[in-house]
Amino acid sequence: xxxxxxxxxxxxxxxxxxxxxxxxxxxxxxxxxxxxxxxxxxxxxxxxxxxxxxxxxxxxxxxxxxxxxxxxxxxxxxx
Amino acid sequence: xxxxxxxxxxxxxxxxxxxxxxxxxxxxxxxxxxxxxxxxxxxxxxxxxxxxxxxxxxxxxxxxxxxxxxxxxxxxxxxxxxxxxxxxxxxxxxxxxxxxxxxxxxxxxxxxxxxxxxxxxxxxxxxxxxxxxxxxxxxxxxxxxxxxxxxxxxxxxxxxxxxxxxxxxxxxxxxxxxxxxxxxxxxxxxxxxxxxxxxxxxxxxxxxxxxxxxxxxxxxxxxxxxxxxxxxxxxxxxxxxxxxxxxxxxxxxxxxxxxxxxxxxxxxxxxxxxxxxxxxxxxxxxxxxxxxxxxxxxxxxxxxxxxxxxxxxxxxxxxxxxxxxxxxxxxxxxxxxxxxxxxxxxxxxxxxxxxxxxxxxxxxxxxxxxxxxxxxxxxxxxxxxxxxxxxxxxxxxxxxxxxxxxxxxxxxxxxxxxxxxxxxxxxxxxxxxxxxxxxxxxxxxxxxxxxxxxxxxxxxxxxxxxxxxxxxxxxxxxxxxxxxxxxxxxxxxxxxxxxxxxxxxxxx
Numbered sequence: 001x002x003x004x005x006x007x008x009x010x011x012x013x014x015x016x017x018x019x020x021x022x023x024x025x026x027x028x029x030x031x032x033x034x035x036x037x038x039x040x041x042x043x044x045x046x047x048x049x050x051x052x053x054x055x056x057x058x059x060x061x062x063x064x065x066x067x068x069x070x071x072x073x074x075x076x077x078x079x
Numbered sequence: 080x081x082x083x084x085x086x087x088x089x090x091x092x093x094x095x096x097x098x099x100x101x102x103x104x105x106x107x108x109x110x111x112x113x114x115x116x117x118x119x120x121x122x123x124x125x126x127x128x129x130x131x132x133x134x135x136x137x138x139x140x141x142x143x144x145x146x147x148x149x150x151x152x153x154x155x156x157x158x159x160x161x162x163x164x165x166x167x168x169x170x171x172x173x174x175x176x177x178x179x180x181x182x183x184x185x186x187x188x189x190x191x192x193x194x195x196x197x198x199x200x201x202x203x204x205x206x207x208x209x210x211x212x213x214x215x216x217x218x219x220x221x222x223x224x225x226x227x228x229x230x231x232x233x234x235x236x237x238x239x240x241x242x243x244x245x246x247x248x249x250x251x252x253x254x255x256x257x258x259x260x261x262x263x264x265x266x267x268x269x270x271x272x273x274x275x276x277x278x279x280x281x282x283x284x285x286x287x288x289x290x291x292x293x294x295x296x297x298x299x300x301x302x303x304x305x306x307x308x309x310x311x312x313x314x315x316x317x318x319x320x321x322x323x324x325x326x327x328x329x330x331x332x333x334x335x336x337x338x339x340x341x342x343x344x345x346x347x348x349x350x351x352x353x354x355x356x357x358x359x360x361x362x363x364x365x366x367x368x369x370x371x372x373x374x375x376x377x378x379x380x381x382x383x384x385x386x387x388x389x390x391x392x393x394x395x396x397x398x399x400x401x402x403x404x405x406x407x408x409x410x411x412x413x414x415x416x417x418x419x420x421x422x423x424x425x426x427x428x429x430x431x432x433x434x435x436x437x438x439x440x441x442x443x444x445x446x447x448x449x450x451x452x453x454x455x456x457x458x459x460x461x462x463x464x465x466x467x468x469x470x471x472x473x474x475x476x477x478x479x480x481x482x483x484x485x486x487x488x489x490x491x492x493x494x495x496x497x498x499x500x501x502x503x504x505x506x507x508x509x510x511x512x513x514x515x516x517x518x519x520x521x522x523x524x525x526x527x528x529x530x531x532x533x534x535x536x537x538x539x540x541x542x543x544x545x546x547x548x549x550x551x552x553x554x555x556x557x558x559x560x561x562x563x564x565x566x567x568x569x570x571x572x573x574x575x576x577x578x579x580x581x582x583x584x585x586x587x
Contacts, residue, residue: 001575005575005576008571012572030550045139046543050535053531053535056323056327057327060323063323064576068316069320069324072324072580
Protein backbone atom coordinates (compact mmCIF):
# COMPACT_ATOMS: atom_id res chain seq x y z
CA UNK A 1 0.00 0.00 0.00
CA UNK A 2 2.81 2.40 0.86
CA UNK A 3 4.33 1.86 -2.61
CA UNK A 4 1.03 2.81 -4.26
CA UNK A 5 0.79 5.91 -2.01
CA UNK A 6 4.30 6.98 -3.05
CA UNK A 7 3.79 6.39 -6.78
CA UNK A 8 0.43 8.17 -6.68
CA UNK A 9 2.40 11.10 -5.24
CA UNK A 10 4.00 11.58 -8.68
CA UNK A 11 0.54 11.83 -10.20
CA UNK A 12 -0.48 14.59 -7.73
CA UNK A 13 2.75 16.45 -8.44
CA UNK A 14 2.00 16.37 -12.19
CA UNK A 15 -1.69 17.17 -11.73
CA UNK A 16 -0.86 20.54 -10.12
CA UNK A 17 0.88 22.15 -13.16
CA UNK A 18 -1.65 20.54 -15.51
CA UNK A 19 -4.51 22.14 -13.59
CA UNK A 20 -2.72 25.51 -13.61
CA UNK A 21 -2.09 25.27 -17.37
CA UNK A 22 -5.69 24.32 -18.14
CA UNK A 23 -7.02 27.07 -15.87
CA UNK A 24 -4.89 29.82 -17.40
CA UNK A 25 -5.57 28.59 -20.95
CA UNK A 26 -9.34 28.57 -20.40
CA UNK A 27 -9.17 31.98 -18.69
CA UNK A 28 -7.25 33.48 -21.64
CA UNK A 29 -9.67 31.97 -24.17
CA UNK A 30 -12.77 33.12 -22.35
CA UNK A 31 -11.42 36.64 -21.77
CA UNK A 32 -10.45 36.88 -25.47
CA UNK A 33 -13.91 35.66 -26.48
CA UNK A 34 -15.71 38.22 -24.31
CA UNK A 35 -13.33 40.95 -23.13
CA UNK A 36 -15.70 42.69 -20.71
CA UNK A 37 -14.94 43.60 -17.11
CA UNK A 38 -17.20 40.87 -15.64
CA UNK A 39 -15.40 38.12 -17.56
CA UNK A 40 -11.99 39.48 -16.61
CA UNK A 41 -12.78 39.80 -12.89
CA UNK A 42 -14.36 36.39 -12.76
CA UNK A 43 -11.42 34.59 -14.39
CA UNK A 44 -8.76 36.55 -12.52
CA UNK A 45 -10.47 35.53 -9.26
CA UNK A 46 -10.43 31.89 -10.35
CA UNK A 47 -6.74 32.00 -11.29
CA UNK A 48 -5.71 33.83 -8.09
CA UNK A 49 -7.64 31.39 -5.92
CA UNK A 50 -6.92 28.08 -7.61
CA UNK A 51 -3.21 28.49 -8.47
CA UNK A 52 -2.10 28.40 -4.79
CA UNK A 53 -4.37 25.40 -4.23
CA UNK A 54 -2.75 23.61 -7.19
CA UNK A 55 0.67 24.39 -5.67
CA UNK A 56 -0.67 22.88 -2.42
CA UNK A 57 -1.57 19.74 -4.36
CA UNK A 58 2.00 19.55 -5.69
CA UNK A 59 3.38 19.84 -2.13
CA UNK A 60 0.94 17.14 -1.04
CA UNK A 61 2.20 14.94 -3.90
CA UNK A 62 5.81 15.60 -2.89
CA UNK A 63 5.08 14.61 0.71
CA UNK A 64 3.31 11.47 -0.51
CA UNK A 65 6.24 10.60 -2.78
CA UNK A 66 8.69 11.06 0.09
CA UNK A 67 6.66 8.65 2.24
CA UNK A 68 5.32 11.23 4.70
CA UNK A 69 1.93 9.49 4.64
CA UNK A 70 3.26 5.95 5.07
CA UNK A 71 2.50 6.31 8.75
CA UNK A 72 0.04 8.90 10.05
CA UNK A 73 0.65 10.41 13.51
CA UNK A 74 -1.31 8.76 16.29
CA UNK A 75 -0.70 11.38 18.95
CA UNK A 76 0.25 15.05 19.04
CA UNK A 77 3.74 14.10 20.16
CA UNK A 78 4.35 12.93 16.60
CA UNK A 79 3.25 16.28 15.14
CA UNK B 80 -19.40 15.83 31.77
CA UNK B 81 -23.06 15.83 32.87
CA UNK B 82 -25.66 15.22 30.10
CA UNK B 83 -27.33 18.59 30.86
CA UNK B 84 -24.02 20.40 30.57
CA UNK B 85 -23.09 18.87 27.24
CA UNK B 86 -26.60 19.66 25.99
CA UNK B 87 -26.05 23.35 26.95
CA UNK B 88 -22.68 23.32 25.17
CA UNK B 89 -24.24 21.88 22.00
CA UNK B 90 -27.19 24.28 22.20
CA UNK B 91 -25.04 27.39 22.71
CA UNK B 92 -22.70 26.43 19.88
CA UNK B 93 -25.36 25.22 17.46
CA UNK B 94 -27.79 28.13 17.84
CA UNK B 95 -25.04 30.68 17.15
CA UNK B 96 -23.69 28.74 14.19
CA UNK B 97 -27.20 28.25 12.82
CA UNK B 98 -27.79 32.01 12.94
CA UNK B 99 -24.48 32.72 11.25
CA UNK B 100 -25.44 30.39 8.42
CA UNK B 101 -28.88 31.99 8.22
CA UNK B 102 -27.25 35.43 7.93
CA UNK B 103 -24.91 34.18 5.25
CA UNK B 104 -27.58 32.44 3.15
CA UNK B 105 -30.23 35.16 3.00
CA UNK B 106 -27.89 37.21 0.87
CA UNK B 107 -27.47 34.36 -1.63
CA UNK B 108 -31.17 33.50 -1.58
CA UNK B 109 -32.08 37.11 -2.37
CA UNK B 110 -29.39 37.61 -5.03
CA UNK B 111 -31.83 38.68 -7.76
CA UNK B 112 -33.67 41.19 -5.55
CA UNK B 113 -30.39 42.61 -4.24
CA UNK B 114 -29.13 42.96 -7.82
CA UNK B 115 -32.10 45.12 -8.73
CA UNK B 116 -31.63 47.29 -5.62
CA UNK B 117 -27.88 47.79 -5.49
CA UNK B 118 -26.44 47.40 -8.97
CA UNK B 119 -27.13 49.43 -12.14
CA UNK B 120 -30.31 48.26 -13.79
CA UNK B 121 -29.15 48.89 -17.35
CA UNK B 122 -27.89 45.35 -17.74
CA UNK B 123 -29.71 42.82 -15.54
CA UNK B 124 -27.25 40.01 -16.37
CA UNK B 125 -24.31 42.16 -15.31
CA UNK B 126 -26.20 43.09 -12.17
CA UNK B 127 -26.85 39.47 -11.33
CA UNK B 128 -23.26 38.51 -12.07
CA UNK B 129 -22.06 41.31 -9.84
CA UNK B 130 -24.17 39.94 -7.04
CA UNK B 131 -22.96 36.42 -7.67
CA UNK B 132 -19.40 37.74 -7.65
CA UNK B 133 -20.15 39.38 -4.33
CA UNK B 134 -21.58 36.05 -3.22
CA UNK B 135 -18.37 34.36 -4.29
CA UNK B 136 -16.37 37.04 -2.50
CA UNK B 137 -18.28 36.06 0.60
CA UNK B 138 -16.99 32.54 0.15
CA UNK B 139 -13.49 33.38 -0.97
CA UNK B 140 -12.70 35.47 2.12
CA UNK B 141 -13.78 32.63 4.36
CA UNK B 142 -10.30 31.01 4.38
CA UNK B 143 -8.87 34.36 5.50
CA UNK B 144 -11.45 34.48 8.29
CA UNK B 145 -10.32 30.98 9.23
CA UNK B 146 -6.74 32.23 9.59
CA UNK B 147 -7.56 35.45 11.47
CA UNK B 148 -10.05 33.99 13.94
CA UNK B 149 -8.41 30.57 14.09
CA UNK B 150 -5.25 32.26 15.29
CA UNK B 151 -7.21 34.29 17.84
CA UNK B 152 -9.04 31.17 19.02
CA UNK B 153 -5.76 29.37 19.64
CA UNK B 154 -4.28 32.41 21.40
CA UNK B 155 -7.08 33.80 23.57
CA UNK B 156 -9.61 30.99 23.61
CA UNK B 157 -12.56 29.49 21.76
CA UNK B 158 -15.38 31.17 23.67
CA UNK B 159 -14.54 34.84 23.08
CA UNK B 160 -13.44 34.25 19.50
CA UNK B 161 -16.65 32.67 18.30
CA UNK B 162 -18.58 35.26 20.27
CA UNK B 163 -16.75 37.95 18.29
CA UNK B 164 -17.51 36.26 14.95
CA UNK B 165 -21.18 36.16 15.89
CA UNK B 166 -21.23 39.90 16.65
CA UNK B 167 -19.48 40.74 13.36
CA UNK B 168 -21.83 38.54 11.37
CA UNK B 169 -24.97 39.85 13.07
CA UNK B 170 -23.88 43.48 12.74
CA UNK B 171 -23.05 43.13 9.03
CA UNK B 172 -26.32 41.40 8.25
CA UNK B 173 -28.36 44.00 10.09
CA UNK B 174 -26.47 46.79 8.30
CA UNK B 175 -27.22 45.27 4.86
CA UNK B 176 -30.90 45.62 5.71
CA UNK B 177 -30.42 49.37 6.30
CA UNK B 178 -28.39 50.42 3.23
CA UNK B 179 -30.18 52.85 0.88
CA UNK B 180 -30.55 51.57 -2.68
CA UNK B 181 -28.40 52.46 -5.72
CA UNK B 182 -31.06 54.94 -6.83
CA UNK B 183 -30.48 56.97 -3.67
CA UNK B 184 -26.76 56.86 -2.95
CA UNK B 185 -25.36 55.68 -6.26
CA UNK B 186 -22.15 53.70 -6.38
CA UNK B 187 -21.72 53.78 -2.58
CA UNK B 188 -24.54 51.25 -2.31
CA UNK B 189 -22.79 48.33 -4.07
CA UNK B 190 -19.45 49.26 -2.44
CA UNK B 191 -20.92 49.14 1.08
CA UNK B 192 -22.73 45.91 0.23
CA UNK B 193 -19.49 44.35 -0.97
CA UNK B 194 -17.63 45.40 2.20
CA UNK B 195 -20.35 44.04 4.47
CA UNK B 196 -20.43 40.83 2.50
CA UNK B 197 -16.68 40.46 2.97
CA UNK B 198 -17.13 40.96 6.71
CA UNK B 199 -19.79 38.23 6.69
CA UNK B 200 -17.38 35.89 4.95
CA UNK B 201 -14.62 36.65 7.44
CA UNK B 202 -16.91 36.04 10.40
CA UNK B 203 -18.19 32.77 8.98
CA UNK B 204 -14.60 31.68 8.42
CA UNK B 205 -13.97 32.01 12.13
CA UNK B 206 -17.23 30.61 13.44
CA UNK B 207 -17.37 27.00 12.38
CA UNK B 208 -13.93 25.92 13.59
CA UNK B 209 -14.65 27.49 16.97
CA UNK B 210 -18.02 25.84 17.40
CA UNK B 211 -16.82 22.39 16.26
CA UNK B 212 -13.70 22.58 18.44
CA UNK B 213 -15.67 23.84 21.43
CA UNK B 214 -18.17 20.96 21.28
CA UNK B 215 -15.52 18.33 20.50
CA UNK B 216 -13.37 19.43 23.43
CA UNK B 217 -16.34 18.89 25.76
CA UNK B 218 -17.22 15.47 24.30
CA UNK B 219 -16.18 11.99 25.42
CA UNK B 220 -14.17 10.11 22.77
CA UNK B 221 -16.84 7.51 22.12
CA UNK B 222 -19.52 10.15 21.38
CA UNK B 223 -17.51 12.84 19.62
CA UNK B 224 -19.05 12.14 16.21
CA UNK B 225 -22.56 12.20 17.66
CA UNK B 226 -22.16 15.44 19.62
CA UNK B 227 -20.38 17.36 16.87
CA UNK B 228 -22.95 16.20 14.30
CA UNK B 229 -25.41 18.65 15.88
CA UNK B 230 -23.10 21.44 14.75
CA UNK B 231 -23.21 19.85 11.29
CA UNK B 232 -27.00 20.19 11.10
CA UNK B 233 -26.77 23.96 11.51
CA UNK B 234 -25.54 24.78 8.01
CA UNK B 235 -28.50 23.01 6.45
CA UNK B 236 -30.98 24.29 9.03
CA UNK B 237 -29.65 27.82 8.48
CA UNK B 238 -30.57 27.47 4.81
CA UNK B 239 -33.96 26.05 5.81
CA UNK B 240 -34.58 29.00 8.14
CA UNK B 241 -33.52 31.56 5.54
CA UNK B 242 -35.75 30.06 2.83
CA UNK B 243 -38.65 29.80 5.30
CA UNK B 244 -38.40 33.41 6.53
CA UNK B 245 -38.06 34.71 2.96
CA UNK B 246 -41.16 32.80 1.80
CA UNK B 247 -43.20 33.84 4.85
CA UNK B 248 -42.21 37.51 4.44
CA UNK B 249 -42.95 37.36 0.71
CA UNK B 250 -46.51 36.20 1.47
CA UNK B 251 -47.24 38.42 4.48
CA UNK B 252 -46.93 41.99 3.26
CA UNK B 253 -50.37 42.24 1.66
CA UNK B 254 -53.54 40.14 1.44
CA UNK B 255 -53.17 40.22 -2.37
CA UNK B 256 -50.25 37.90 -3.22
CA UNK B 257 -49.04 39.82 -6.28
CA UNK B 258 -49.01 43.09 -4.27
CA UNK B 259 -47.24 41.31 -1.41
CA UNK B 260 -44.52 40.06 -3.77
CA UNK B 261 -44.18 43.52 -5.28
CA UNK B 262 -43.77 45.08 -1.80
CA UNK B 263 -41.26 42.38 -0.91
CA UNK B 264 -39.15 43.15 -3.97
CA UNK B 265 -39.39 46.86 -3.20
CA UNK B 266 -38.60 47.01 0.55
CA UNK B 267 -39.78 43.79 2.24
CA UNK B 268 -36.54 41.96 1.37
CA UNK B 269 -34.91 44.01 4.15
CA UNK B 270 -36.98 42.26 6.84
CA UNK B 271 -35.06 38.93 6.81
CA UNK B 272 -31.83 40.93 7.27
CA UNK B 273 -33.22 43.04 10.10
CA UNK B 274 -34.76 40.03 11.88
CA UNK B 275 -31.23 38.68 12.25
CA UNK B 276 -30.37 41.14 15.02
CA UNK B 277 -32.98 39.58 17.34
CA UNK B 278 -31.67 36.07 16.65
CA UNK B 279 -28.08 37.18 17.17
CA UNK B 280 -29.00 38.94 20.44
CA UNK B 281 -30.51 35.74 21.82
CA UNK B 282 -27.50 33.74 20.74
CA UNK B 283 -25.00 36.16 22.28
CA UNK B 284 -26.95 35.97 25.56
CA UNK B 285 -26.74 32.14 25.53
CA UNK B 286 -23.05 32.10 24.61
CA UNK B 287 -22.04 34.63 27.24
CA UNK B 288 -23.20 32.17 29.89
CA UNK B 289 -20.85 29.45 28.63
CA UNK B 290 -17.39 28.71 30.02
CA UNK B 291 -14.16 28.30 28.08
CA UNK B 292 -13.36 24.87 26.60
CA UNK B 293 -11.88 22.75 29.44
CA UNK B 294 -8.98 21.52 27.28
CA UNK B 295 -8.00 25.01 26.19
CA UNK B 296 -8.43 26.39 29.73
CA UNK B 297 -6.11 23.63 31.02
CA UNK B 298 -3.49 24.42 28.36
CA UNK B 299 -3.70 28.10 29.24
CA UNK B 300 -3.33 27.43 32.97
CA UNK B 301 -0.25 25.33 32.26
CA UNK B 302 1.15 28.03 29.94
CA UNK B 303 1.26 25.56 27.03
CA UNK B 304 -0.77 27.48 24.47
CA UNK B 305 0.80 28.15 21.11
CA UNK B 306 2.81 31.36 20.73
CA UNK B 307 2.40 31.46 16.96
CA UNK B 308 -0.46 29.19 15.78
CA UNK B 309 -0.07 30.14 12.11
CA UNK B 310 3.60 29.20 12.06
CA UNK B 311 3.01 25.97 13.97
CA UNK B 312 0.09 25.03 11.72
CA UNK B 313 1.53 25.76 8.30
CA UNK B 314 5.29 26.12 8.57
CA UNK B 315 5.92 22.80 10.29
CA UNK B 316 5.96 19.95 7.82
CA UNK B 317 4.46 17.45 10.28
CA UNK B 318 1.32 19.57 10.70
CA UNK B 319 1.17 21.01 7.19
CA UNK B 320 0.98 17.54 5.71
CA UNK B 321 -2.13 16.87 7.83
CA UNK B 322 -3.68 20.19 6.75
CA UNK B 323 -3.11 19.20 3.09
CA UNK B 324 -4.50 15.73 3.71
CA UNK B 325 -7.61 17.18 5.36
CA UNK B 326 -8.15 19.46 2.35
CA UNK B 327 -7.44 17.09 -0.55
CA UNK B 328 -8.64 13.88 1.10
CA UNK B 329 -11.83 15.10 2.76
CA UNK B 330 -13.08 18.70 2.72
CA UNK B 331 -12.59 19.38 -1.00
CA UNK B 332 -14.93 16.54 -2.02
CA UNK B 333 -17.26 17.17 0.89
CA UNK B 334 -17.61 20.84 -0.13
CA UNK B 335 -18.65 20.12 -3.72
CA UNK B 336 -21.08 17.37 -2.69
CA UNK B 337 -22.67 19.74 -0.18
CA UNK B 338 -23.08 22.69 -2.53
CA UNK B 339 -24.24 20.54 -5.44
CA UNK B 340 -26.91 18.83 -3.35
CA UNK B 341 -28.30 21.94 -1.76
CA UNK B 342 -27.49 24.95 -3.92
CA UNK B 343 -26.79 23.85 -7.47
CA UNK B 344 -29.80 21.50 -7.30
CA UNK B 345 -32.09 24.39 -6.39
CA UNK B 346 -30.56 26.69 -9.00
CA UNK B 347 -30.86 23.91 -11.62
CA UNK B 348 -34.52 23.29 -10.77
CA UNK B 349 -35.32 26.99 -11.02
CA UNK B 350 -33.16 28.12 -13.93
CA UNK B 351 -32.72 25.03 -16.13
CA UNK B 352 -35.90 23.08 -15.39
CA UNK B 353 -37.77 26.43 -15.15
CA UNK B 354 -39.81 25.36 -12.14
CA UNK B 355 -41.83 28.09 -10.41
CA UNK B 356 -39.96 30.30 -7.84
CA UNK B 357 -41.87 29.01 -4.83
CA UNK B 358 -42.05 25.35 -5.88
CA UNK B 359 -38.30 25.28 -6.49
CA UNK B 360 -37.74 26.53 -2.94
CA UNK B 361 -40.33 24.41 -1.19
CA UNK B 362 -38.90 21.30 -2.91
CA UNK B 363 -35.59 22.11 -1.21
CA UNK B 364 -37.28 22.93 2.11
CA UNK B 365 -39.05 19.53 2.25
CA UNK B 366 -35.95 17.64 1.18
CA UNK B 367 -33.88 19.39 3.86
CA UNK B 368 -36.51 18.69 6.49
CA UNK B 369 -36.52 14.94 5.77
CA UNK B 370 -32.75 14.64 5.35
CA UNK B 371 -31.45 16.72 8.27
CA UNK B 372 -31.81 14.01 10.96
CA UNK B 373 -29.33 11.90 8.99
CA UNK B 374 -26.49 14.28 9.92
CA UNK B 375 -26.89 13.01 13.46
CA UNK B 376 -27.42 9.40 12.32
CA UNK B 377 -24.16 9.35 10.34
CA UNK B 378 -22.29 11.35 12.99
CA UNK B 379 -23.32 8.82 15.63
CA UNK B 380 -22.56 5.86 13.38
CA UNK B 381 -19.09 7.26 12.72
CA UNK B 382 -18.32 6.80 16.43
CA UNK B 383 -18.72 3.05 15.86
CA UNK B 384 -17.27 2.43 12.40
CA UNK B 385 -14.93 5.39 11.91
CA UNK B 386 -15.35 8.59 9.90
CA UNK B 387 -13.50 7.72 6.69
CA UNK B 388 -15.70 5.19 4.95
CA UNK B 389 -18.98 6.97 5.65
CA UNK B 390 -17.65 10.18 4.10
CA UNK B 391 -16.07 8.43 1.13
CA UNK B 392 -19.18 6.34 0.46
CA UNK B 393 -21.20 9.57 0.26
CA UNK B 394 -18.70 10.96 -2.23
CA UNK B 395 -18.71 7.75 -4.29
CA UNK B 396 -22.52 7.66 -4.50
CA UNK B 397 -22.58 11.32 -5.53
CA UNK B 398 -20.02 10.72 -8.29
CA UNK B 399 -21.89 7.81 -9.87
CA UNK B 400 -25.45 9.12 -9.50
CA UNK B 401 -25.32 12.89 -10.06
CA UNK B 402 -25.83 12.72 -13.81
CA UNK B 403 -28.78 10.29 -13.69
CA UNK B 404 -30.39 12.22 -10.84
CA UNK B 405 -30.13 15.60 -12.56
CA UNK B 406 -31.20 14.00 -15.83
CA UNK B 407 -34.32 12.77 -14.03
CA UNK B 408 -35.04 16.34 -12.82
CA UNK B 409 -34.81 17.49 -16.43
CA UNK B 410 -37.04 14.77 -17.78
CA UNK B 411 -39.74 15.41 -15.15
CA UNK B 412 -39.94 19.07 -16.14
CA UNK B 413 -39.41 18.71 -19.90
CA UNK B 414 -42.60 19.50 -21.83
CA UNK B 415 -41.35 18.91 -25.38
CA UNK B 416 -42.59 15.31 -25.62
CA UNK B 417 -45.55 15.74 -23.31
CA UNK B 418 -49.12 15.91 -24.56
CA UNK B 419 -50.75 19.30 -24.28
CA UNK B 420 -54.48 19.84 -23.69
CA UNK B 421 -54.71 22.43 -26.47
CA UNK B 422 -58.33 23.32 -25.68
CA UNK B 423 -57.41 24.33 -22.13
CA UNK B 424 -54.82 26.89 -23.19
CA UNK B 425 -55.46 30.26 -21.52
CA UNK B 426 -54.23 33.63 -22.78
CA UNK B 427 -54.71 36.82 -20.77
CA UNK B 428 -53.60 40.24 -21.94
CA UNK B 429 -53.25 43.16 -19.54
CA UNK B 430 -52.43 46.68 -20.61
CA UNK B 431 -51.22 49.09 -17.92
CA UNK B 432 -50.78 52.79 -18.83
CA UNK B 433 -47.39 54.22 -17.85
CA UNK B 434 -47.77 57.54 -16.03
CA UNK B 435 -46.93 60.80 -17.87
CA UNK B 436 -45.58 59.06 -20.98
CA UNK B 437 -48.62 58.12 -23.03
CA UNK B 438 -47.08 54.65 -23.39
CA UNK B 439 -48.48 51.42 -21.97
CA UNK B 440 -47.04 48.21 -20.62
CA UNK B 441 -48.49 45.09 -22.25
CA UNK B 442 -48.35 41.83 -20.33
CA UNK B 443 -49.48 38.68 -22.11
CA UNK B 444 -49.80 35.63 -19.87
CA UNK B 445 -50.33 32.26 -21.52
CA UNK B 446 -50.95 29.08 -19.57
CA UNK B 447 -50.57 25.67 -21.22
CA UNK B 448 -51.79 22.48 -19.53
CA UNK B 449 -50.13 19.12 -20.11
CA UNK B 450 -51.48 15.63 -19.61
CA UNK B 451 -48.75 14.83 -17.07
CA UNK B 452 -50.06 17.63 -14.83
CA UNK B 453 -47.50 20.29 -15.66
CA UNK B 454 -48.64 23.88 -16.19
CA UNK B 455 -46.36 25.99 -18.39
CA UNK B 456 -46.76 29.70 -17.68
CA UNK B 457 -45.23 32.18 -20.09
CA UNK B 458 -45.32 35.90 -19.37
CA UNK B 459 -44.35 38.24 -22.23
CA UNK B 460 -43.88 41.91 -21.42
CA UNK B 461 -43.36 44.73 -23.90
CA UNK B 462 -44.06 48.45 -24.17
CA UNK B 463 -46.71 49.88 -26.48
CA UNK B 464 -45.42 53.28 -27.54
CA UNK B 465 -47.73 56.19 -28.38
CA UNK B 466 -45.23 57.30 -30.98
CA UNK B 467 -46.09 55.65 -34.34
CA UNK B 468 -43.50 53.19 -35.67
CA UNK B 469 -41.68 52.78 -32.36
CA UNK B 470 -41.72 49.27 -30.93
CA UNK B 471 -40.03 47.27 -28.17
CA UNK B 472 -36.81 45.83 -29.54
CA UNK B 473 -36.73 42.75 -27.37
CA UNK B 474 -39.78 41.36 -25.61
CA UNK B 475 -39.14 40.20 -22.06
CA UNK B 476 -40.25 36.55 -21.77
CA UNK B 477 -40.39 34.72 -18.46
CA UNK B 478 -41.21 31.04 -18.36
CA UNK B 479 -42.11 28.99 -15.32
CA UNK B 480 -43.61 25.57 -14.81
CA UNK B 481 -45.91 24.36 -12.07
CA UNK B 482 -45.70 20.65 -11.22
CA UNK B 483 -48.57 18.47 -10.12
CA UNK B 484 -48.34 16.66 -6.75
CA UNK B 485 -46.82 13.48 -8.13
CA UNK B 486 -43.99 15.19 -10.05
CA UNK B 487 -43.45 17.59 -7.14
CA UNK B 488 -42.97 14.64 -4.78
CA UNK B 489 -40.56 12.99 -7.25
CA UNK B 490 -38.42 16.10 -7.29
CA UNK B 491 -38.43 16.23 -3.46
CA UNK B 492 -37.29 12.59 -3.40
CA UNK B 493 -34.44 13.25 -5.84
CA UNK B 494 -33.21 16.30 -3.91
CA UNK B 495 -33.61 14.34 -0.66
CA UNK B 496 -31.26 11.65 -2.03
CA UNK B 497 -28.71 14.33 -2.93
CA UNK B 498 -28.94 15.87 0.55
CA UNK B 499 -28.59 12.38 2.03
CA UNK B 500 -25.16 12.27 0.38
CA UNK B 501 -24.48 15.64 2.02
CA UNK B 502 -25.31 14.17 5.43
CA UNK B 503 -22.87 11.30 4.79
CA UNK B 504 -19.94 13.50 3.83
CA UNK B 505 -20.69 16.31 6.27
CA UNK B 506 -22.10 14.58 9.38
CA UNK B 507 -18.80 13.04 10.60
CA UNK B 508 -16.39 15.68 9.28
CA UNK B 509 -16.17 17.91 12.38
CA UNK B 510 -15.05 14.98 14.51
CA UNK B 511 -12.68 13.87 11.75
CA UNK B 512 -11.00 17.29 11.57
CA UNK B 513 -10.81 17.78 15.33
CA UNK B 514 -9.03 14.44 15.73
CA UNK B 515 -6.37 15.32 13.14
CA UNK B 516 -4.84 18.24 15.07
CA UNK B 517 -3.48 18.97 18.58
CA UNK B 518 -5.41 21.24 20.98
CA UNK B 519 -3.02 24.16 20.93
CA UNK B 520 -3.35 24.78 17.17
CA UNK B 521 -6.62 22.95 16.49
CA UNK B 522 -8.79 26.02 15.76
CA UNK B 523 -6.34 27.37 13.15
CA UNK B 524 -5.38 24.03 11.61
CA UNK B 525 -8.88 22.66 11.09
CA UNK B 526 -10.50 25.95 10.03
CA UNK B 527 -8.34 26.55 6.96
CA UNK B 528 -8.86 23.23 5.12
CA UNK B 529 -12.53 23.31 6.08
CA UNK B 530 -13.08 26.75 4.58
CA UNK B 531 -10.97 26.16 1.46
CA UNK B 532 -12.90 22.93 0.88
CA UNK B 533 -16.28 24.43 1.58
CA UNK B 534 -15.80 28.10 0.78
CA UNK B 535 -13.71 27.87 -2.36
CA UNK B 536 -14.37 24.41 -3.85
CA UNK B 537 -17.92 24.16 -2.54
CA UNK B 538 -19.03 27.79 -2.55
CA UNK B 539 -18.05 28.30 -6.15
CA UNK B 540 -19.87 25.14 -7.34
CA UNK B 541 -23.12 26.83 -8.51
CA UNK B 542 -21.08 29.59 -10.15
CA UNK B 543 -18.60 27.33 -11.97
CA UNK B 544 -21.25 24.79 -12.93
CA UNK B 545 -23.42 27.53 -14.43
CA UNK B 546 -20.38 28.96 -16.19
CA UNK B 547 -19.61 25.57 -17.76
CA UNK B 548 -23.12 25.43 -19.19
CA UNK B 549 -22.50 28.77 -20.91
CA UNK B 550 -19.19 27.56 -22.40
CA UNK B 551 -20.34 24.08 -23.46
CA UNK B 552 -23.92 24.81 -24.47
CA UNK B 553 -24.74 21.40 -25.99
CA UNK B 554 -25.13 19.54 -22.70
CA UNK B 555 -27.38 20.87 -19.93
CA UNK B 556 -25.67 18.57 -17.42
CA UNK B 557 -22.12 19.66 -18.27
CA UNK B 558 -21.93 21.75 -15.07
CA UNK B 559 -21.90 18.53 -13.06
CA UNK B 560 -18.44 17.62 -14.31
CA UNK B 561 -16.96 20.15 -11.88
CA UNK B 562 -18.29 18.52 -8.67
CA UNK B 563 -17.85 15.02 -10.12
CA UNK B 564 -14.15 15.50 -10.99
CA UNK B 565 -13.31 17.27 -7.72
CA UNK B 566 -15.13 14.62 -5.67
CA UNK B 567 -13.44 11.83 -7.67
CA UNK B 568 -9.92 13.22 -7.01
CA UNK B 569 -10.80 13.63 -3.33
CA UNK B 570 -12.19 10.09 -3.18
CA UNK B 571 -8.98 8.58 -4.54
CA UNK B 572 -6.81 10.61 -2.14
CA UNK B 573 -9.13 9.76 0.75
CA UNK B 574 -9.09 6.02 0.02
CA UNK B 575 -5.30 5.94 -0.31
CA UNK B 576 -4.12 8.25 2.47
CA UNK B 577 -6.82 8.94 5.09
CA UNK B 578 -6.89 6.74 8.18
CA UNK B 579 -10.12 5.30 9.56
CA UNK B 580 -8.75 5.26 13.09
CA UNK B 581 -10.71 7.27 15.68
CA UNK B 582 -8.34 9.21 17.94
CA UNK B 583 -9.31 8.17 21.48
CA UNK B 584 -7.60 11.16 23.05
CA UNK B 585 -7.85 14.71 21.76
CA UNK B 586 -6.77 16.07 25.16
CA UNK B 587 -3.32 16.91 23.94
